[in-house]
Amino acid sequence: MALLTLRGLTKRFGGLPAVDGIDLDVDTGEIVALIGPNGAGKTTLLSLVAGIVPPTACTTFRFGDRDLVGAAVHEVRHAGIGTVRQAPTRFPSMSVREEVAVGARFGRAETLDHRTALHRADEVLDLVGLREQAAAPVTSLTLHGTRLLGLARALAGRPDLLLLDEPMAGLTPGELEHAIALIRALRDEHGLTVLWVEHVMPAVDLLAERVVVMDVGRVLAEGDPAEVRRDPAVIAAYLGVPDAGPAGWAGAPGAAPSEEGGPRAGGA
Amino acid sequence: MSLLDSAVTGAPLERREGLLRGYLPVVLAVLVLGLVPPLAGGSRYLVSVATLLVVLVTYGVAFNVVFGGTGQLLLCIGALAAVAAYTSALLSGELGWPLAITLPLGVALATTGGAALSWLAVRRRLDTIFVGVVTLTASLVVHNLLLGRRELTGGETGLVVQAGSGTALRDPVLGYYAVLALLAVGLAGHRAIQRSALGWAFRAIRDDAEAAALAGIDVARTKVLAAAVASALAGAAGSLYAHVEGFVSPTTFAFATVDVRVIVAVAFGGLGTLLGPVVGGVVVTLLDEVLRPLGQLRLAVYGAVLLVLFLAVPRGAVPAVGWSWHRATARWRGRGTSPAGGR
16 A cells, blocks of 8 residues: 555746656555656655655645645654655764764654663664764764765654665765665665665666656656666656766755765765 | 763763762852852942842853754843843832732743744744844844833833832842852753753754754754743843842843843853853953943953954853863873764
8 A cells, every 4th residue: 555645746946846746656665766867856856755845735645644734844754754865964063873863762753762762773873884983973974974874863763764865876886785785674674665866777776666757847757667768758858868976956945955065074 | 071071061962970960060050159148258249240140141041042052043132031020020010019920920921022033033944143133123122112111111211120129139148049049940950951852952953953853853842942941041030130139221131231241151151061151151240340441342342252252262162171171181191082972
């Protein structure tokens, strides 16, 4: 059955539709990749679901048995949707363990106590492979480390659905392999559902069970990766363009900053 | 060492001392301030300066909770104190209502006002500077109302506070202990917040409000709550001071009198730290006494001090001293490491 149901989701920025009447269903346990050329509206769609950006119009936004039309960011989080943005925002005054513990403490409507939150943080840090950096300041992490931190903070709040915005962009081949294995394990072993924006096509081929292609705010095509690859409309709109990398989302206020503006740590 | 760390530089979230250790800095600060009247040797002047100091520190704690805690630049601490003080003074003076009713009423009015400003700022998604502009404007409105409603407030001449005369509050030393008791409540409250889930939420919001919301924190509610707590404390301090002094005027609560001093004190002491306002308040009070001959020019000196502080030690002089102290002693003990968590 559908875990997430969206109908007529629309966002206009000054008359210009960034997301234009999207209908989307995501079933429990699915890994769905959201692809499309720059400016297609993918990040805006994730921001709408996360509650960061209020929609211009939305007839249905159901998650499980919850109606989330007009819900605030923390209400979406409490319903069980964990969001990791492309340039993950951090709590610069905290250690890795503390930041993840914040996610554990407040991730659900019922606030966890001090000790339980820290314990939960340690479990999640083990899961994503950041345990050794637990005591390090969050500002000391590499790009991949920062993404893992964002993921850990989201996971610590015990989500049912993960929204990931370009988690693979800019990773080394080794890091990419780790990220792919991690997301697969989250679904296979922890039962999470994943809706995921990605530009790195090899990762999409390896991981996605269903691909939704967006262009100018609409769904252009959807299906399994191989099927979508053969779609002439998709080839014209997107695949003809060589991997442009995770560039900024021009014209979309509030969208994630470009890679150049994102956190970058000089990893040795 | 960890006492200094936790009291001055703000403890890492994950470490939470036992009750005794956690509240020890509060107890020590209040005990030290409690020694002033016996040491003043019966000097009314010294006790009156100390009373003003304790009230200033209490305002500082309020500002520290709302700005140091959640990053809301509430530039109306003086105005909120004025609202509570004039409400209580007028209702008791004109209508003869007992202090037990008018004091809480004044505090409630200030709390509502501060919370409403915060709610407005949250709803309109104002950033730090705009919150500052809006609340500064509210300050000026209150100030001009006090000046303009002369028949009620006495205008710039001020108002002799009838209520409270003949009570223990008018005894300088007992009055001093009354404001000190309120400061103790304020400091203990701040410590309790730091130790609770609310303290975690404050830290997360101050670090990054959007990330805090994504982590599940109700940012709007937390911000309004912080503003309400700060406004209540500022209001209580203002009205208590009015009844201890027996006199209020617009100058008592003017932006230049209260807010400028509070900002300098908290910036010097270290934003968001438990004892920052205490240390900063003492320094500002000493500065005040030294600069008294300069009259209004003192404000220029405050401006210069503020500039130097923000440029040289943006996190406050006291945390900077704390870190240097920690590093020095760590080296002395043969361990050249910085405190975990970097705070």
